[in-house]
Amino acid sequence: MSNSEKPTRKVTSFDVARRAGVSRAAVSRTFTPNASVSPETRDKVVKAAKELGYRVNYLARGLINQRSDFVGIVAAGMDNPFRAMQIEQITKNLVRRNFRPILLPADHGESADHVMDQLLHYNVSGVLVTSDAPPTALCAEFAAAGVPIVLINKADSIPAVDRVVSDNDTAGRLAAATLIETGARHLAVMSAAAISYTARRRQQAFLACCHSLEADVRVIPVKINDYANGFAAAAMLDGVDGVFCINDYMACGLVDGLRRRGIAIPDDVRIVGHDDVPQASWAGYDLTTLRQPCDLQAEQAIDLLLSRMDNPETAERVEVTPVSLVRRSTA
Amino acid sequence: MSNSEKPTRKVTSFDVARRAGVSRAAVSRTFTPNASVSPETRDKVVKAAKELGYRVNYLARGLINQRSDFVGIVAAGMDNPFRAMQIEQITKNLVRRNFRPILLPADHGESADHVMDQLLHYNVSGVLVTSDAPPTALCAEFAAAGVPIVLINKADSIPAVDRVVSDNDTAGRLAAATLIETGARHLAVMSAAAISYTARRRQQAFLACCHSLEADVRVIPVKINDYANGFAAAAMLDGVDGVFCINDYMACGLVDGLRRRGIAIPDDVRIVGHDDVPQASWAGYDLTTLRQPCDLQAEQAIDLLLSRMDNPETAERVEVTPVSLVRRSTA
DNA sequence: TCCGATATTGCACACGTGTACAGTTCCACG
DNA sequence: CGTGGAACTGTACACGTGTGCAATATCGGA
Numbered sequence: 150m151s152n153s154e155k156p157t158r159k160v161t162s163f164d165v166a167r168r169a170g171v172s173r174a175a176v177s178r179t180f181t182p183n184a185s186v187s188p189e190t191r192d193k194v195v196k197a198a199k200e201l202g203y204r205v206n207y208l209a210r211g212l213i214n215q216r217s218d219f220v221g222i223v224a225a226g227m228d229n230p231f232r233a234m235q236i237e238q239i240t241k242n243l244v245r246r247n248f249r250p251i252l253l254p255a256d257h258g259e260s261a262d263h264v265m266d267q268l269l270h271y272n273v274s275g276v277l278v279t280s281d282a283p284p285t286a287l288c289a290e291f292a293a294a295g296v297p298i299v300l301i302n303k304a305d306s307i308p309a310v311d312r313v314v315s316d317n318d319t320a321g322r323l324a325a326a327t328l329i330e331t332g333a334r335h336l337a338v339m340s341a342a343a344i345s346y347t348a349r350r351r352q353q354a355f356l357a358c359c360h361s362l363e364a365d366v367r368v369i370p371v372k373i374n375d376y377a378n379g380f381a382a383a384a385m386l387d388g389v390d391g392v393f394c395i396n397d398y399m400a401c402g403l404v405d406g407l408r409r410r411g412i413a414i415p416d417d418v419r420i421v422g423h424d425d426v427p428q429a430s431w432a433g434y435d436l437t438t439l440r441q442p443c444d445l446q447a448e449q450a451i452d453l454l455l456s457r458m459d460n461p462e463t464a465e466r467v468e469v470t471p472v473s474l475v476r477r478s479t480a
Numbered sequence: 481m482s483n484s485e486k487p488t489r490k491v492t493s494f495d496v497a498r499r500a501g502v503s504r505a506a507v508s509r510t511f512t513p514n515a516s517v518s519p520e521t522r523d524k525v526v527k528a529a530k531e532l533g534y535r536v537n538y539l540a541r542g543l544i545n546q547r548s549d550f551v552g553i554v555a556a557g558m559d560n561p562f563r564a565m566q567i568e569q570i571t572k573n574l575v576r577r578n579f580r581p582i583l584l585p586a587d588h589g590e591s592a593d594h595v596m597d598q599l600l601h602y603n604v605s606g607v608l609v610t611s612d613a614p615p616t617a618l619c620a621e622f623a624a625a626g627v628p629i630v631l632i633n634k635a636d637s638i639p640a641v642d643r644v645v646s647d648n649d650t651a652g653r654l655a656a657a658t659l660i661e662t663g664a665r666h667l668a669v670m671s672a673a674a675i676s677y678t679a680r681r682r683q684q685a686f687l688a689c690c691h692s693l694e695a696d697v698r699v700i701p702v703k704i705n706d707y708a709n710g711f712a713a714a715a716m717l718d719g720v721d722g723v724f725c726i727n728d729y730m731a732c733g734l735v736d737g738l739r740r741r742g743i744a745i746p747d748d749v750r751i752v753g754h755d756d757v758p759q760a761s762w763a764g765y766d767l768t769t770l771r772q773p774c775d776l777q778a779e780q781a782i783d784l785l786l787s788r789m790d791n792p793e794t795a796e797r798v799e800v801t802p803v804s805l806v807r808r809s810t811a
Numbered sequence: 812t813c814c815g816a817t818a819t820t821g822c823a824c825a826c827g828t829g830t831a832c833a834g835t836t837c838c839a840c841g
Numbered sequence: 842c843g844t845g846g847a848a849c850t851g852t853a854c855a856c857g858t859g860t861g862c863a864a865t866a867t868c869g870g871a
Contacts, residue, residue: 207601209827233564252583270538405763432736540857
């Protein structure tokens with residue numbers, strides 16, 4: 150209908166004010182919660198805004214408010230299906246709470262620092278980190294800028310940085326107990342402990358529990374906790390009849406590797422994974438595993454973020470995500 | 481070392497200017513590419529900036545430049561592993577080009593509109609959409625605001641909206657040819673054609689090719705193109721010995737469902753999937769499938785975004801992502 | 812020495828918004 | 842009718858930055 154209106158300047162609150170016959174402040178107040186505007190002027194403003202297609206410029210608002218609606222998510226290893234679940238839950242939760250998630254992949258080594266450095270340019274309200282833990286110096290810069298950081302399943306204590314960790318101790322204990330209970334006598338744990346805090350922690354808990362039960366245990370080292378390494382590790386299981394895989398991603402590989410070699414699951418080898426990835430419940434795997442409720446974990450992490458936004462001076466907190474055993478057919 | 485410096489005001493270009501003994505404009509020019517600053521003042525500014533921990537406020541910069549570094553990604557169905565790959569490639573590509581991806585999940589019906597509406601508040605440089613196509617009215621608003629939109633694998637033509645679509649025609653043809661070539665005589669295609677443009681298109685191409693070859697074909701309707709529906713559909717294959725699954729996600733379900741019923745693959749039933757998801761190459765599936773190179777697809781989509789940013793007035797373009805057959809053991 | 816051209820600098824304005832402050836209106840109550 | 846207070850409105854400033862314009866400094870050549 151309307152002709153081509155080339156010089157479509159961005160419509161501002163000033164335009165709306167003029168059209169509604171009020172001051173620009175009235176427009177601002179109309180779109181600011183808990184501001185004082187009479188119903189009549191509000192109506193006039195809303196009407197004019199709708200006619201003009203006006204939207205508040207959140208960048209300008211963030212400038213004046215000293216805080217934006219952005220939350221950074223720093224993630225690595227997105228090939229792991231668990232990471233996909235995690236990111237989905239986190240982003241949905243953030244959007245539900247009216248934040249905008251800005252997602253930064255940080256795979257190759259030092260890029261995590263670089264990428265987080267970028268975030269300091271945007272007045273983000275907070276940062277969630279699921280990749281390697283950022284260096285302490287950088288964390289200090291965020292703290293100085295008043296930007297809370299929450300680490301998910303990562304690393305040891307850093308000053309002024311909150312953390313959410315899944316209950317790795319219980320996980321290790323449950324894994325050992327389940328394997329033994331289902332008949333395993335020669336246990337093993339598979340993990341690239343050097344890489345990840347989580348892997349290291351679960352491995353330790355598993356070993357500790359096995360030792361306390363005086364069970365026979367070995368460590369099967371892998372380079373990375375992924376499918377390929379799990380598959381390859383099937384060749385290194387002589388004399389083992391029960392394996393705890395640090396995550397399901399790797400466990401799927403192990404299952405396929407064992408089948409390829411004609412080894413029966415769970416009769417010859419029992420397997421317990423971790424995470425309860427979607428593939429774990431696929432009929433092809435039907436993996437006994439430890440469920441890590443990443444919807445709850447996302448909730449916890451974002452709660453921590455908000456509470457530190459409100460009072461930044463509190464001591465760092467650690468929230469533990471509960472773990473529960475999901476019994477399926479591999480153990 | 482330094483004492484607790486509570487009133488840590490955000491450090492601005494003004495602070496840097498004072499410390500370096502220059503004007504604020506000099507600071508701005510130092511951090512603006514292709515600006516005119518002498519090497520000496522630049523050095524002074526850089527030194528002062530480092531000492532103070534100064535970072536350019538990109539929100540303010542975006543305000544003055546009328547454009548931010550943000551690119552919106554609207555995605556649905558993140559449980560599908562292909563979506564995870566897609567998002568990983570897109571975000572990595574964007575970050576490499578110095579954009580910040582803001583990821584908005586849009587699963588439940590109308591929320592895509594709502595979520596995209598939010599983006600108009602942020603002066604985003606562009607939007608990539610992999611969920612359902614946004615309504616035409618909304619697209620017009622983006623066009624008016626000068627914000628390019630690129631649809632990935634979605635919907636039909638919308639004015640001023642560029643698209644990237646994978647080569648669905650070739651996919652359907654290759655699938656049919658491969659199934660027949662490997663001995664199938666009674667074909668079927670599985671897809672929730674009502675839901676998705678891509679599914680509809682691939683199905684059509686497959687049927688057309690079968691008809692032209694005078695092969696026996698059926699359509700097996702499902703509600704959603706996911707694992708569970710693929711698994712359940714294994715019960716509906718009487719007399720079928722070759723199936724084209726619209727995506728690998730569903731194909732994995734079908735494979736597991738058939739195995740459960742004792743049906744041999746590929747001897748009794750041949751299967752061709754689509755996407756070449758990571759699971760397709762897992763030993764447990766070893767799926768013959770059509771590879772859709774989503775790294776290339778991301779590149780194409782972002783190229784379209786950039787080229788429309790430069791000249792917004794051009795007619796809408798459609799880029800086709802090539803598809804290639806990956807022969808594995810299911811066909 | 813003088814002059815024109817070039818490189819560099821600072822001033823001042825603009826981007827679009829939130830809100831303190833003072834001023835105005837209006838109403839209820841004495 | 843007078844008055845106090847509540848509700849509302851507009852003015853003016855602030856947020857942190859990029860850049861046009863004019864002014865100044867520098868330099869090479871005649």
